[in-house]
Amino acid sequence: MSRTRTMTALRAGSARALRAVGGSLRAAVLPGRLLFAVKTAAAVGIAWLLGSLLPGETDRYSYYAPLGALVSMYPTLMSSVRSSLQTLLGLAVGVGIAAVVVLTVGPSLWSTVVAVAVGTLISGTGWFGIGREYIPMAALFVLIIGGTDAEDYSLGYVLQMAIGVVVGLGVNLLIPPAPLVSEAVERIDAFQHRLAEHLHDIADAVADAEPSDHGVWEQDAHSLAETSRTLRGALAEADESRRGNPRAWLRHTDTSREHARLELLAETAYQIRDISGSLSDSILERPSGLPLDAGIVEPLSDACRAVAELLAADDDLPRHRQAATDAVQELLHAVHRRSIDTDAVTGPGVLTAMHLQRIVQLLEPDEDDEDDDDAAEGSDEAQSR
The missing domain is CATH 1.20.58 (Methane Monooxygenase Hydroxylase; Chain G, domain 1)
Structure with a gap:
């Protein structure tokens, strides 16, 4: 008898676990989430296309434009705007740190380590929101990938990210997300x-x-x-x-x-x-x-x-x-x-x-709820007449 009850409890637990998994999967394919996925994919594609059309050396870094689009895509408009501005600000600070290194001691192992450390410290101030992660990252990329070509790389990096952000915000404004x-x-x-x-x-x-x-x-x-x-x-x-x-x-x-x-x-x-x-x-x-x-x-x-x-x-x-x-x-x-x-x-x-x-x-x-319900019923009756 005890074994039967134990099996019943296990089956009940398994059923609840399956319901929880099913609920998570349903949440992932809700209409609003599907629309968000389509918008994100469209923003990435448009940003990559526009980034490759830029003149000069900046088109070499067109792969950063889709990244900028991804950064700007959030389920809510205000979150998109806030994260986009914070990201661009973080990038600007990180590139600025790298520029100081390039104009003074030049890129090297030790100067790169110090730049990343400074960027990490600045990111801990709490002033940059989600953009804090891009401060040491931007400094690192400019000094390692840019190297002797740091000026062109910095311009291309920031410009392409900005294009992606603008595209992402544009898509979100053109097709605003449904309120949650x-x-x-x-x-x-x-x-x-x-x-x-x-x-x-x-x-x-x-x-x-x-x-x-x-x-x-x-x-x-x-x-x-x-x-x-x-x-x-x-x-x-x-x-x-x-x-x-x-x-x-x-x-x-x-x-x-x-x-x-x-x-x-x-x-x-x-x-x-x-x-x-x-x-x-x-x-x-x-x-x-x-x-x-x-x-x-x-x-x-x-x-x-x-x-x-x-x-x-x-x-x-x-x-x-x-x-x-x-x-x-x-x-x-x-x-x-x-x-x-x-x-x-x-x-x-x-x-x-x-x-x-x-x-x-x-x-x-609550009395307020009852009053609201009574008012709604009265309105329905008036409309039916």
Whole structure:
């Protein structure tokens, strides 16, 4: 029996790993990402073509133009502009360091080492953003590849990179990227359903308390905090994608509600992690765990499932909220009864009930949201008339 349960847990873990890989692959081929790949390829090709048409010696370094295009291509317009300017500034400083060496002691092993060291120190000031990496690189390239022809090389290097940057920015302006708000919202939705799924896993683990089955959901609990941090970054990037973007001007999307929702889910994740940690300590009989009274297993499991259903609910929210409230209250009553019957505090039950009650309270709709929903319904009714 134990072996069967272990195999079930392994299959569940493998299924989750496959879902995670599938999610990563889907993210790589989203329409916005595919458009970005096509734009990047087009910018590289155009930059290389234009770079090879420059007069004089500069066309010898046309391979730097595609690099400049790559540097300037970012999923958001503001990031593209910022990274492009920072890169050109870093290149100019690096070439300037190399020029000082060429005009004084000349290129050599020791002068190149010193130039790279100076460039590395300057890059650590934090003034150049992504361009900091190009300061010692530009100095190194000019002194090693340029050598005695450092002047022509420096001109060609900077000019070709600048052409690539201009082409990349032009492509991004001509075909502006779509704001990333909808993608961020989808990821927040997925996170909410993942929290519900984790509560279901806890309910199953408590109802079938076999230590070998708990590796998967216990590990998942530790990843919830990392997921919430990642989503904060995704939402910040979504806000960045709207800045200066003509496609965002038409929508006027306000992400304040999504920020508030993410903070609510992050707090919910914290509550769930605390439940998971306490119950795993009890089930696995760790020194820090308190005994899990068999008399509260069923109401505890039911309460977890009811709150999970509330988290995952897309409609009929009042019914799910009432069911979750009733289930948590039943758990509290069961804890109270068992505490009297056994003359002992049922610690895991008390802690779980407190956290589940807190989650139900967090999921209470705000008055502003209700007003917005009422206004939307009124607008729909007016339009239908």
